[in-house]
Structures are given as structure tokens and as C-alpha cells.
Amino acid sequence: MQRTNGIILGIGMGLCIISCEQKGKTEQQEKSVDRLENFVDSVETAVNREANHNWTVLDNRYNKLVSNVEASYDDSKEKAREKYEDLEERYEEAKVEARNKTAKMQEDAERHMSNVESWWERNTARAQQGTRNTMDDIEEGAKDSWEWLEKNTDKLGDDIRARYEKIKSDLEG
Structure with a gap:
């Protein structure tokens, strides 16, 4: 019997046994699952920081990593499914979150x-008469909202950001 690159050949006995060595394959499987897990971890972290993401790009990357996991398991996709089922669930939960x-x-x-x-509508006439409205003039309820908008400007949708910027510009004169 002779062993070559993970294949055992029985020569001269009328027997030929081919066996694949699993060590290299297992390592490839582990690496592909690790890459998928790292990606899902990073998506979860990103969602915790900021909810707005390009999900088309993220889904494409996720699907590619899933394909790599499945390919590393060749025809035993059921084994791959067991390995990354939790990751798939975590990824979908991150998207929902x-x-x-x-x-x-x-x-x-x-x-x-x-x-x-x-607040602005109630006070516009006064502003147009030349009274310079400042943050000190804003009523308490509107002031809290103004501060929230200031703090979250980069997270606002285009419509709300434009409305906010219009009032801000008018306030600054």
C-alpha cells in the first residue's frame, strides 16, 4: 500500500481504496465559518451603533460568505447548514433590529x-419683524426637540434634514 497526498492506493492486491484526508478540508470549513461569523459579528456591532446601512451590499457579502461555507463542505450542505444556522439567524435579527x-x-x-x-410657525412673524430669535428664545419643549435634532443631524432622513436646515438657516439670519 502506498499513501500519496491523502489517497491510499492498494496496488498489486486488486484493491483500490481512495480516502480523502479531512484535515485540510476541516481547516477550510472552519475558516469559511469563521469569516461568516466575523461578518455577522461586525454587522451586529454596526447595527448597534447606527441603523442605516446599505443592506443590498451587506446581503450580497453575506450570501457570498454563505456560499463559501457551503462550498467548503462540498456535497454535505446539511453539515454546513448546521454550522451556520445560528449565524444566519443572528444576521436576520440584526436586519430586523x-x-x-x-x-x-x-x-x-x-x-x-x-x-x-x-414653534417656528408661532414665532415667524416676530422673526420677520426683525427680532433675532436665538436658542435662548426657544420655548422649553421646542428647545429639547431642537437639541435632539442638532445631535442627530447626520442620522436624519433627507426630508427632515432639509426642513431642519431651513429653520436653522432662518434662525441664523
């Missing part, structure tokens, strides 16, 4: 913007 955070952010932004716009 991001959607929920984005929706909440939009609701909060609309509420704060409406509050500031309401």
Missing part, C-alpha cells in the same frame, strides 16, 4: 421636527 431602529429614528425625528416647526 436595524429596520426597527430606523423606523424609531424616523418617528422621533418627525416628532421633534414637528415640535420645532410648530
Whole structure:
């Protein structure tokens, strides 16, 4: 019997046994699953920091990593499924969390913007008469909303950001 590159050949006995050595394959499997896990971890971390992401790009990367995991298991995709089922669930949960955070952010932004716009409408005539309105003049409820909008400007949707910037520009004269 002779062993060559993980294949055992029985020569001269009328027997030929081919056996694949699993050490290299197992390492490739582990690496592909590790890459997928690292990606899911980074998506979860990113969603915790900021909910707005390009999910098309993230989904494409995720699907490629899943394909790599499946390919590393050749025809035993069931084994691959067992390995990354938890990762798939975590990834989908991160997407749902991001959607929920984005929706909440939009609701909060609309509420704060409406509050500031309401204050602005009540006080516009005074501003147009030459009274310079400053942050000190803003009523307490509107001031909290204004501060929230200031703090979250980079996270606002285009519509709310434009409305905010218009009032800010008018306030600055």
C-alpha cells in the first residue's frame, strides 16, 4: 500500500481504496465559518451603533460568505447548514433590529421636527419683524426637540434634514 497526498492506493492486491484526508478540508470549513461569523459579528456591532446601512451590499457579502461555507463542505450542505444556522439567524435579527431602529429614528425625528416647526410657525412673524430669535428664545419643549435634532443631524432622513436646515438657516439670519 502506498499513501500519496491523502489517497491510499492498494496496488498489486486488486484493491483500490481512495480516502480523502479531512484535515485540510476541516481547516477550510472552519475558516469559511469563521469569516461568516466575523461578518455577522461586525454587522451586529454596526447595527448597534447606527441603523442605516446599505443592506443590498451587506446581503450580497453575506450570501457570498454563505456560499463559501457551503462550498467548503462540498456535497454535505446539511453539515454546513448546521454550522451556520445560528449565524444566519443572528444576521436576520440584526436586519430586523436595524429596520426597527430606523423606523424609531424616523418617528422621533418627525416628532421633534414637528415640535420645532410648530414653534417656528408661532414665532415667524416676530422673526420677520426683525427680532433675532436665538436658542435662548426657544420655548422649553421646542428647545429639547431642537437639541435632539442638532445631535442627530447626520442620522436624519433627507426630508427632515432639509426642513431642519431651513429653520436653522432662518434662525441664523
